[in-house]
Amino acid sequence: MPRVSEDHLIARREQILVAARTCFLRNGLHNTTMQDLIAEAGLSVGAVYRYFKSKNEIINAIAESVAGGITALLQEVSTREPAPPLVEALSEVFDAINVQVGENGNFPLAVQVWGEATLDPAIREIVRHRYQGMREAYVTLARRAVERGELAPDTDVEAAASVLFGLIPGFALQRLFLGHPDKDTYLRGVRALLNPG
Amino acid sequence: MPRVSEDHLIARREQILVAARTCFLRNGLHNTTMQDLIAEAGLSVGAVYRYFKSKNEIINAIAESVAGGITALLQEVSTREPAPPLVEALSEVFDAINVQVGENGNFPLAVQVWGEATLDPAIREIVRHRYQGMREAYVTLARRAVERGELAPDTDVEAAASVLFGLIPGFALQRLFLGHPDKDTYLRGVRALLNPG
DNA sequence: CAGTGTAAAACGAACGCTCGTTCTTGACAC
DNA sequence: GTGTCAAGAACGAGCGTTCGTTTTACACTG
Numbered sequence: 001m002p003r004v005s006e007d008h009l010i011a012r013r014e015q016i017l018v019a020a021r022t023c024f025l026r027n028g029l030h031n032t033t034m035q036d037l038i039a040e041a042g043l044s045v046g047a048v049y050r051y052f053k054s055k056n057e058i059i060n061a062i063a064e065s066v067a068g069g070i071t072a073l074l075q076e077v078s079t080r081e082p083a084p085p086l087v088e089a090l091s092e093v094f095d096a097i098n099v100q101v102g103e104n105g106n107f108p109l110a111v112q113v114w115g116e117a118t119l120d121p122a123i124r125e126i127v128r129h130r131y132q133g134m135r136e137a138y139v140t141l142a143r144r145a146v147e148r149g150e151l152a153p154d155t156d157v158e159a160a161a162s163v164l165f166g167l168i169p170g171f172a173l174q175r176l177f178l179g180h181p182d183k184d185t186y187l188r189g190v191r192a193l194l195n196p197g
Numbered sequence: 198m199p200r201v202s203e204d205h206l207i208a209r210r211e212q213i214l215v216a217a218r219t220c221f222l223r224n225g226l227h228n229t230t231m232q233d234l235i236a237e238a239g240l241s242v243g244a245v246y247r248y249f250k251s252k253n254e255i256i257n258a259i260a261e262s263v264a265g266g267i268t269a270l271l272q273e274v275s276t277r278e279p280a281p282p283l284v285e286a287l288s289e290v291f292d293a294i295n296v297q298v299g300e301n302g303n304f305p306l307a308v309q310v311w312g313e314a315t316l317d318p319a320i321r322e323i324v325r326h327r328y329q330g331m332r333e334a335y336v337t338l339a340r341r342a343v344e345r346g347e348l349a350p351d352t353d354v355e356a357a358a359s360v361l362f363g364l365i366p367g368f369a370l371q372r373l374f375l376g377h378p379d380k381d382t383y384l385r386g387v388r389a390l391l392n393p394g
Numbered sequence: 395c396a397g398t399g400t401a402a403a404a405c406g407a408a409c410g411c412t413c414g415t416t417c418t419t420g421a422c423a424c
Numbered sequence: 425g426t427g428t429c430a431a432g433a434a435c436g437a438g439c440g441t442t443c444g445t446t447t448t449a450c451a452c453t454g
Contacts, residue, residue, distance in 0.1 A: 027316065028313075033414080044432060045414095045416095045431075045433095046429080046430050046432070047429080049414095050429070053415095054415080055414065111311050112312040114308050119224065119228070128374050131370075131371070131375055151389065156382070156386065158378070158386075159389060161386070162368075162382065162383055162386050163389075163390055164386075165371070166363070166371060166383075168367065169363075169366050169367050170360070170364055174332070177325050178328055180359075185353070186360060186363075188356040189357045189358070192348065192349065192360075193390065209403095231440055232439085240405090241404055242406060242407095242441080243403085243405050243406070243443085246440095246442080247404075
């Protein structure tokens with residue numbers, strides 16, 4: 001199909017990325033061959049190489065998109081009016097994390113991307129940027145919690161944000177590798193520490 | 198050297214694993230070839246295959262050992278007499294994490310192993326087991342904090358342990374990808390949340 | 395102690411295979 | 425015609441692993 005609409009081009013790209021995600025999730029970034037990915041997309045070798053000039057370019061595109069959903073949620077929750085209580089905000093985020101850890105979720109793929117980020121500077125930069133964005137949402141969350149008196153007025157907002165943000169991968173990894181705790185238990189733990197003896 | 202001491206055999210195995218660790222840290226689990234690893238060890242192909250029957254077996258051995266130091270520290274701290282205050286115990290653990298995140302530390306390798314664990318059941322089981330062991334140390338830590346009144350008597354110990362444990366990968370990943378916060382800042386954040394407004 | 399046999403240990407060339415990528419060919423819309 | 429896009433056979437590089445050969449340490453013999 002020559003001389004094709006721009007929409008078609010974008011759709012093809014998306015089709016390839018969807019197939020890539022499926023394959024990477026099933027077999028990993030490295031064990032997935034271009035043949036696998038091409039078969040999954042239902043395209044030919046030539047077609048795929050028209051839209052991405054290498055496997056690495058596909059991996060980068062996946063790395064860019066893998067945390068998109070969570071990032072968007074964080075930005076929404078952290079700027080919502082009126083600001084939800086801290087524990088309520090965390091609860092919503094944990095719900096989203098649970099989905100990503102579960103069947104067909106993106107979290108296992110994100111873990112693979114982290115591994116790649118320890119080696120490849122381009123992917124490292126992508127991950128750093130995403131991580132930065134997520135953390136900034138937590139700074140907003142913490143700042144507003146101080147403003148409305150949920151946290152002490154002299155709280156170091158940056159420090160508190162780091163800890164709150166740190167709870168997320170801590171939760172996700174336990175879910176992924178141990179299968180527990182569930183969200184409510186984890187939140188109970190957070191509350192317990194927020195109100196120590 | 199034929200008919201050689203048992204020490205010699207163990208030392209050779211160790212020599213191969215040290216070389217593997219170096220290579221995996223430098224180029225990753227998948228981009229490291231047997232040739233790389235063999236050259237790093239200063240041995241021959243045949244020699245390495247005498248001690249490990251496949252590359253996968255070497256990866257498994259590395260996965261087994263990668264978190265050994267942190268696990269040992271956690272076990273020591275959580276059973277130490279007299280029990281250190283919670284924040285003090287966390288501080289020691291964060292110091293150890295900092296070392297592992299830094300130059301030549303094991304944490305980047307651990308992240309790669311996590312990625313592999315999402316695909317390979319054998320490695321997943323190794324990671325699960327290690328994760329379990331670490332979490333148990335935190336259960337002990339939390340239980341003793343309740344006993345001595347540092348946490349409320351009605352605290353859900355399991356839940357609190359999950360959260361405290363979750364702080365560790367949360368801290369390590371931020372250090373790895375963002376380069377901050379430092380230990381003292383993170384601890385300040387923990388204290389701030391432990392004593393909310 | 396010298397000589398010899400033996401089996402463990404190490405060696406490394408070679409193999410079979412799979413990979414990511416290129417490139418020639420042809421089909422179709424305009 | 426002409427330009428765009430897709431197809432898939434073909435390619436060369438490089439992989440993990442095997443295996444026939446060589447080296448070495450030691451036991452045993454006289």
